[in-house]
Amino acid sequence: MLDIRNLHASIAGKEILKGINLHISAGETHAIMGPNGAGKSTLSAVLAGHPAYTVTEGEVIFRGKNLLEMTPEVRAREGLFLSFQYPVEIPGVSMTNFMRAAVNAKREHNGLPVLNAGEFLKLMRAKRALVELDNKLAGRSVNEGFSGGEKKRNEIFQMAMLEPCLSILDETDSGLDIDALRIVAEGVNKLHNETSATIVITHYQRLLDYIVPDFVHILADGQIVRTGGKELALELEQTGYAGLVNN
Template sequence: MLEIRNLHASIAGKEILKGINLHIGAGETHAIMGPNGAGKSTLSAVLTGNPAYTVTEGEVIFRGKDLLSMSPEVRAREGLFLSFQYPVEIPGVSMTNFMRAAVNAKREHQGLPALSAGEFLKLMRAKRALVELDNKLAGRSVNEGFSGGEKKRNEIFQMAMLEPCLSILDETDSGLDIDALRIVAEGVNKLHTAENATIVITHYQRLLDYIVPDFVHILADGQIVRTGGKELALELEQTGYAGIV
């Protein structure tokens, strides 16, 4: 699914990622943990093609293709999805128009015809139920005036609409109360299949009680310093990063 080899990346001349190696297979869930400033969010930004970052070395193969040579929108259409840590508010652009543009861009990329208005609304309804997203929110402008929990739920709703192969959840647990966390995690789990994969970026064990990872990686100072099973997250919870990094 995803192969990251010796990935180095910098922002404004400062190197943040210093040689990341990571293999992610279909059906797997990987957690990436680490202290602030370790490069967790940089990794998701670089994988999705955020123009603020520059890749200085290394390669990334996504489903047999060179990911880094693709534009951000092509990466998305190829099945890469990022649940943003800070989802962006877009006043005046309705969720419906936004999602229709996204879904049909992906369908065109796959050689499929655009969905009719009826088919599209039916799909919206079905996916909304998955994350218990209120119909009223779906009628509003993208993320405008949404609470923190509603924004994260809306991210998972978009993930459900786009059915990505690889989803990166960047601190999806931040700012969520326990009920919202459960709804979001259940949504993610329902979307999980043997054909797709998930990267969960988080500070805390808490989210991993709900989304159970197959592998846990500790990122520190731009490199993966330890990899283990789900028990590594528990160990981390007890010893803190100081005991491991």
């Protein structure tokens, strides 16, 4: 599914990622944990193709293709989805128009006929139920005036609409109370299947009680310093990052 080899990336001349190697197969869930400034969000931004970052070395193969050569929108249409840590408010652009443009762009890319208005609204209704997203929110401008929890729920709703192969959840748990966390995690779990993969970026073990990873990677200073099973997250909770990195 995804093969990251010796990935180096920088922003404004400062190197943040210093040789990341990561292999992810279909059906797997990987957690990436690490202290502030380790490069977790940079990794997700680089994979999504954010223009502020420059890849200086290495390669990323996504479903057999060179990911780094694709524009951000082509990456998305090929099945890469990033749940943003800070979802952007877009006043005046309705959720419906936004999602219809996104879904149909992906369908066209994959040689499928675009959905008409009726088919599209039916799809919206079905997917909304999955994350218990209020109909009123779906009728508003993208993320405008949404609470922190509603924004994160809206990210998972969009993920459900787009049915990505690879979902990257960047600190989806930040700013969520326990009930919202449960709803969001349940949504992610329902969407996960043997043909898709998930990367969960988080600071805390808490989210991993709900989204159980197959692998946990510790990122520190731009490199993966340890990899283990889900027990590594528990160990981390006890020793802190300092303990782990020093071992």
